[in-house]
Amino acid sequence: MRKRKNSEKYHRIIKAATKVFAKKGFYPAKISEIAKEAQVADGTIYIYFESKDDILISLFEEQMKTVLENMVAQISKLKDPAEKLEKFALTHLQLIEQNKDIAEIIQVELRQSSKFMKEYKNEQFIQYLDLIGDIVKEGQKKGVFKKDIMPGVAKRAFFGALDEMSRFWVLSSRKRYDIETAAKQISGYFLKGITA
Amino acid sequence: MRKRKNSEKYHRIIKAATKVFAKKGFYPAKISEIAKEAQVADGTIYIYFESKDDILISLFEEQMKTVLENMVAQISKLKDPAEKLEKFALTHLQLIEQNKDIAEIIQVELRQSSKFMKEYKNEQFIQYLDLIGDIVKEGQKKGVFKKDIMPGVAKRAFFGALDEMSRFWVLSSRKRYDIETAAKQISGYFLKGITA
Amino acid sequence: MRKRKNSEKYHRIIKAATKVFAKKGFYPAKISEIAKEAQVADGTIYIYFESKDDILISLFEEQMKTVLENMVAQISKLKDPAEKLEKFALTHLQLIEQNKDIAEIIQVELRQSSKFMKEYKNEQFIQYLDLIGDIVKEGQKKGVFKKDIMPGVAKRAFFGALDEMSRFWVLSSRKRYDIETAAKQISGYFLKGITA
Amino acid sequence: MRKRKNSEKYHRIIKAATKVFAKKGFYPAKISEIAKEAQVADGTIYIYFESKDDILISLFEEQMKTVLENMVAQISKLKDPAEKLEKFALTHLQLIEQNKDIAEIIQVELRQSSKFMKEYKNEQFIQYLDLIGDIVKEGQKKGVFKKDIMPGVAKRAFFGALDEMSRFWVLSSRKRYDIETAAKQISGYFLKGITA
DNA sequence: TATGAATGAGAATTCATTCAT
């Protein structure tokens, strides 16, 4: 088997799997359900993917690539590290907003799945986190961020704050806060603190 | 079946399940493995729990009760909201540190599991989050936190920051930063921002 | 283990088992349910019975003994073979009527259960059938029944007719015909035929 | 799952189940044994049947349809109600004779099983019984059967007589009476009685 | 390539029976 990523069917299966995994979760999702959603035969899936696990990983990489490219494009336009962080927050939350299925899988099924996290070196996700770390380092070099901030801690704290907010959106039906407000609040805490 | 929560076996099974779920994840974990770990027969598990799902939920509630009580005890001793937040961060990370298995399950299997999150109203977790929200509100009333902070966003952002940090610890074998530093850093971002 | 048939508990268990087997059938019935009904512990049942199978067989023999004795008492009072057959029919249907649970078990679970029928020589039932055969033979000797009637066929035909009627009663909630009418009809067919 | 009743495998499984159920009874029969007998994998059975219960019910309906059609064909050729009853008896016993397995299941497992009898409306069996009832009514209309015969009782009595006879054959290894004699005797009792 | 019927390993759960108290 060689992956035929250009094939129309490959993408149809990825799309179907995204929908089914998001709805049911990875383990409870059935190959036959993905096949039905993709309008192919069960066996056809195994022409494009090695296993059920492989669908999840492929799905993740496929999506993360896009997310990463998009984020880099947004960030690189800006100069000010503080503005960059704010833009990161907004872009991240918009992305979640527009792709609930993908967001849920990334959060719930893959990023959290100990099974995959432990044996699958999640390169894309590390790069995504590092975008934040790089902004922090850049800010420190430019003297706009405090020197004693630890980028390795800060990148996780910032991402975690956004992520928890997203989870709340993904899992709750209605959303209480609008995206721009939430993005501004969260980046605000980081940049200026909450102390009066 | 009546739950015999006082029974020594009940706790032995909870403990075994915690270990096995943490190691393998909920779905891949086998009842027989939990039974073996708990040194009981497979069937014995069904004297104390209704189903595999029930083990996970019981485990979670059992642990969260302790966590919640512990956190309340730590926080209530302090007066200053800023100090409370810092204490919250430290206590949370210490807890994670001391109970990696429990932490992993709460994060990975239960809090994140779409299956459970959607049909299981996670009261304990909501209360835990609200502890942060209450500190924020208290700080605002006392005039030490900015008035325009939204407690509903802030509690998630703060918890998410800690949680992402914990995840990093839980999933990575070695730990790069010591707990007190990390806790101080993270609560510091919130309180005073990272801007120089 | 020696059977303690005089014990009050022995009879309580038999009675409980009769109720439970009648309601659920032999295989679906649970020992724990019989124990609960009999208000004894599960383990106690095994003091009085060797196994679940043993309960069914004991139950059957216990009940059949009574049924047989009762029938013999009724029949032996009469002289005329034709009257005896009529009395048999009436007594049989009355018995069914008054002991639906026992009737159902005898019909459904034991007499029909190939498992038991094949390895368990059902002496009591054979004797019961033979009561009919003996009446037929007696009638032939007395010259009141046709000589070419085959007692072995006739006893089964007569019993079967009654039995099918009983099954209808046991399994249907309401009863369309009164017992005396049905008994008279059925014995009437045998004795005088249905031809005008 | 869609039932593929035309499939060769569907019939192979029905046939295998008939054999296994007849030999062991419904509850003691194992799916794996049926699968082995049918020379398919265990899982294959679940492509054609929903559950073990479904096999029994399907088996029954499949067989009863044939039995019913066959009986109607035999009966409808005749004019005289008395002859029809005699033919019914003969055909029924022949059928039993030729299909011991099916007969045993119908009698022992399905017709008698409280589990199935109570929740499964046994249409085919009711129709079969009604064939007898209709003959009786027809005979009464034509004036060849007594007016005071109750068809609802008579049909059960007649069927029961045949059925008990069959059971004797099914459950005993050797048969003492030949079919035609037995059929004639039994229909004879009904038609002309046994009184000299 | 595409199909979907067939496979069979695997897993949760049940429950008759035992035995230490």
Added chain:
DNA sequence: CATGAATGAATTCTCATTCAT
């Protein structure tokens, strides 16, 4: 005798994966 917690063998059913067509 009585108990009922503990056992673990046994069984149905599921579903990822294969492969002949």
